Each structure stands twice: as C-alpha cells, then as structure tokens.
Amino acid sequence: MTGIPDGPSLDLDLFSDDALTDPFPGYQLIRDTAPAVYLPRYRSWAMGRYADVRAALGDWESFSSAQGIGLNDLANAATQGMIIATDPPEHDKLRNVLAARLSPKAIRNLKADIERRADELVEPLVRQGSFDAVGDLARAFPISIVLDLIGLPQDGRDKVLGWADAAFSASGPPGPRTDAAFPLLQDQLAYLSSVQPDQLTPGSMGRAIYDAAAAGEIRQESCVPLMSAYVTAGLDTTINAISNAVWYFARDPEQWDLVRADHSLIPGAFNEVLRIEAPVQFFCRVATRDVEVDGQRLAAGSRVMMLYASANRDERKWQDPDRFDVTRNPVDHLAFGYGMHGCAGQGLARLEGHSILGALARRVERFEVGTPVRRINQLIRGLDGLPTTVVPAA
Amino acid sequence: MRIIVDETRCEGYGFCAEAAPHLLELDDEGELTVLSEQVAPDEAANAEAAVRVCPVAALRLQS
Numbered sequence: 001m002t003g004i005p006d007g008p009s010l011d012l013d014l015f016s017d018d019a020l021t022d023p024f025p026g027y028q029l030i031r032d033t034a035p036a037v038y039l040p041r042y043r044s045w046a047m048g049r050y051a052d053v054r055a056a057l058g059d060w061e062s063f064s065s066a067q068g069i070g071l072n073d074l075a076n077a078a079t080q081g082m083i084i085a086t087d088p089p090e091h092d093k094l095r096n097v098l099a100a101r102l103s104p105k106a107i108r109n110l111k112a113d114i115e116r117r118a119d120e121l122v123e124p125l126v127r128q129g130s131f132d133a134v135g136d137l138a139r140a141f142p143i144s145i146v147l148d149l150i151g152l153p154q155d156g157r158d159k160v161l162g163w164a165d166a167a168f169s170a171s172g173p174p175g176p177r178t179d180a181a182f183p184l185l186q187d188q189l190a191y192l193s194s195v196q197p198d199q200l201t202p203g204s205m206g207r208a209i210y211d212a213a214a215a216g217e218i219r220q221e222s223c224v225p226l227m228s229a230y231v232t233a234g235l236d237t238t239i240n241a242i243s244n245a246v247w248y249f250a251r252d253p254e255q256w257d258l259v260r261a262d263h264s265l266i267p268g269a270f271n272e273v274l275r276i277e278a279p280v281q282f283f284c285r286v287a288t289r290d291v292e293v294d295g296q297r298l299a300a301g302s303r304v305m306m307l308y309a310s311a312n313r314d315e316r317k318w319q320d321p322d323r324f325d326v327t328r329n330p331v332d333h334l335a336f337g338y339g340m341h342g343c344a345g346q347g348l349a350r351l352e353g354h355s356i357l358g359a360l361a362r363r364v365e366r367f368e369v370g371t372p373v374r375r376i377n378q379l380i381r382g383l384d385g386l387p388t389t390v391v392p393a394a
Numbered sequence: 395m396r397i398i399v400d401e402t403r404c405e406g407y408g409f410c411a412e413a414a415p416h417l418l419e420l421d422d423e424g425e426l427t428v429l430s431e432q433v434a435p436d437e438a439a440n441a442e443a444a445v446r447v448c449p450v451a452a453l454r455l456q457s
Contacts (some may be wrong), residue, residue: 057451058429058451092402099405103405103406103422103424104405104407104408105406105423105424105425108424156399206408331409331447332447336449338449338450338451339450339451340403340450340451342449342450342451343449344405346449347405348406
C-alpha cells in the first residue's frame with residue numbers, strides 16, 4: 001500500500017517517551033476520532049473501541065495474524081511460524097500443544113504449589129517491611145514458577161527476562177528502540193535453539209513441545225518458536241500485572257480494604273488490574289479482504305493495531321473507565337486478547353495473580369509506595385521499580 | 395435459541411458455566427458439559443453472558 005489511504009487519519013506519535021509513559025490521551029483521541037484511524041507514521045490503522053477490537057479479534061478470517069503482529073517488517077519476518085503469527089490450520093496444531101499443558105484442567109494440580117510459593121515469597125518480604133514490588137515480588141514470582149514449568153536448565157536463566165522484554169519491544173515501529181531490541185530477540189532464539197531437548201526437565205512444558213514434535217503432532221522447526229512463546233509471553237505480562245496491582249492498591253487503599261474484607265473479590269480485582277493497565281498494549285492484524293468496521297471501510301492488506309489497552313478503557317463499554325474498582329469484575333476485558341489467539345496462559349496467569357494477591361491480603365494492611373520507575377517498552381506497559389513499604393496486618 | 399460449543403476451541407475456562415449454570419457445567423474432569431442446548435427465553439440473558447465471557451470465542455448462539 002502506498003500513500004495515505006482514504007479515511008480519518010491522525011499524525012499521532014504513540015511511541016515517544018511521553019506517549020509510552022502515558023499512552024491514554026492518545027488512545028482517547030483515537031477512540032474519539034473514528035472506529036479505525038490511520039496513523040501515517042506507522043503506515044498502520046489503529047482500532048481503539050472495545051466492540052470493534054473484540055469483533056475483529058473474533059474474526060480471524062478477516063483479520064489475519066499470519067503476516068505478523070508487529071509494526072516492522074524485520075520482526076514480522078523473524079516471528080513467522082510463531083503461534084502468535086499464524087492462522088488456522090497451522091495455528092490450531094500449535095495451540096493444542098500449549099493448551100494440553102496450560103488449560104485450566106491441565107494446571108489444576110499446580111494450584112497448591114503456586115499458592116505455597118506465593119506465601120513463601122510474600123511472608124519474608126512483609127516481615128522485612130520494605131522492598132521493591134517489581135524486583136523482589138513481581139519479577140521473582142513468575143520467574144521461579146514459569147522457568148521451572150518450562151524446565152529450562154539453570155544455565156542461561158538470568159538472561160531470559162531481558163530477552164522477553166526485548167522480544168516484545170522488537171515488534172514496535174522502525175526506529176532506534178526496535179533496532180536495539182531486535183538483536184536480543186535473535187539472542188533469545190539462538191539460546192533456545194542451543195538448548196537440547198534432553199536438557200529440559202522430563203515432564204516439563206518445554207519437554208512436551210519436543211515430545212509433540214517427536215510424535216509428529218507438530219513440525220520440528222516449530223519447537224523453538226513455541227519455546228519462545230513460553231518464555232516471552234509468560235514473564236513480563238504477569239510481572240507487570242502483579243506490580244501494577246501493588247501500585248493501584250497503594251494509591252487506592254479503600255479498594256484494598258474491600259479485598260482484605262472479602263477474599264472472594266480477588267479474581268475480580270485481578271481482572272480489574274488487567275483491565276485498567278493492560279500489560280500488552282496492542283498486537284496487529286492484517287485485513288485479508290475489504291472490511292467494514294462500524295461502517296468504516298478498510299482496504300484489503302491494511303495493517304491494524306488492535307489497541308487492547310484502549311478498548312479496556314472505552315467509555316462506550318465501561319462506566320467511568322479510568323476509575324479502579326475491584327467490585328466491577330470486568331470478566332470480558334481484552335488484556336488477554338480474545339478469541340482464537342486469546343492468551344493460552346491466562347489460566348496460569350490468573351493462578352499466579354490470585355495466589356500473590358491472596359498471600360498479600362492475608363498479611364498486608366497498607367501499601368505505601370515511593371515514585372515508580374516506568375519501564376519503557378514499545379508493546380508492553382509496566383514498571384521497572386516500585387519502592388514499597390507495607391504495614392503488616394494486625 | 396440454541397447454545398453451541400465449538401469443542402475444538404473450548405479449553406475449559408468455565409466462565410460460561412458461572413454465567414449460565416443451568417445451561418453449562420464443568421464436570422469433575424474439567425470438561426465442559428452442555429446441560430441444555432436449547433435456551434429457554436428466561437435463560438437468554440445468561441446464555442448471552444456465557445458467550446460474552448468466553449475468552450477464546452468457543453461459544454455461539456443460534457436462533
């Protein structure tokens with residue numbers, strides 16, 4: 001596609017430091033302007049209203065993932081064959097391998113262990129009184145759980161987190177941030193290629209990928225991309241959700257009182273954290289045919305940013321969307337995406353989130369936080385540090 | 395109106411069963427069971443809620 005297509009367009013920069021620090025005014029402008037708005041800087045459309053984003057995510061035949069979900073050609077080429085960048089029937093074969101280990105049924109037996117790990121992590125932090133809610137809590141928890149579940153050898157584990165952060169950021173628009181992140185995505189893939197199947201813990205989720213290839217369920221060359229899906233999607237997402245939870249509850253202690261008084265609110269509270277601060281801000285789709293979005297025409301071949309984070313604050317869908325409210329239970333938020341590509345690990349993410357919130361709710365009366373340090377990433381939104389002091393529960 | 399489960403997409407999250415307990419149920423094995431494919435008029439709102447909360451779009455209504 002060349003030139004600027006017909007239709008509403010905005011000369012909006014969504015990837016400046018300011019925009020990445022506070023993207024919500026930009027999302028508001030997109031929502032206010034039209035169902036889909038062309039952003040010439042990225043040669044892409046952006047969709048920001050809940051109903052449109054959800055409908056598009058539910059219609060993979062019109063909105064394909066197979067040409068990549070990012071905003072630059074290099075990353076879209078490098079992620080070819082990863083589950084996130086596939087359509088059926090290829091998608092379904094890969095999804096089955098993940099779902100066999102990640103579905104709610106498959107992870108039921110992990111619940112007790114994850115709850116125990118949450119207690120073991122939270123108890124000494126609360127006793128200590130002050131800690132970094134990002135480094136000491138939000139990062140420490142998923143790293144220990146997810147890397148054990150994947151069955152990765154201890155060697156190289158320290159680098160996995162940096163690679164995961166970069167693997168997201170590498171899908172931003174062409175520019176210095178993408179240039180800096182892309183080699184790290186390559187490093188991640190090189191590392192995963194170097195891990196031999198017999199180095200993965202027997203019975204682990206990682207080992208199951210290679211078993212599926214040996215059984216002929218998937219192709220051998222799908223193994224490393226699936227490993228990448230685990231180590232990329234399983235870390236920064238949950239990490240950001242947990243640190244955002246502490247950040248929001250520190251600023252809104254009355255909401256924390258509600259959760260402490262009634263632990264049955266925890267699943268809804270975790271959904272509300274995900275709604276108001278979607279860890280993944282957007283992924284793209286490409287229109288496979290001329291499509292209409294709420295009466296607006298998009299030409300075949302249009303790349304469209306699906307702004308999950310904007311949909312989750314769409315005033316057409318949510319009452320008072322910028323207010324954090326743990327009683328809202330926004331179970332149909334789009335932080336996990338929706339439909340066929342809906343997060344395959346959301347059951348595990350929920351289990352981790354609920355376990356940490358439960359462990360905190362039993363022990364913490366108040367969170368007091370200092371100035372948060374934001375982590376700048378082109379696709380995911382979260383904190384790099386959050387100095388936290390807790391008042392223990394009596 | 396009927397409620398249809400796409401069994402190839404369903405991963406057993408069970409939110410639908412919470413939204414429409416008279417129509418759908420997660421069995422002891424964690425598999426989704428359709429208790430009643432036919433949706434009575436007074437269950438229509440629950441059926442719509444069940445479809446709405448499915449994270450993987452495995453449910454649909456057919457009139």
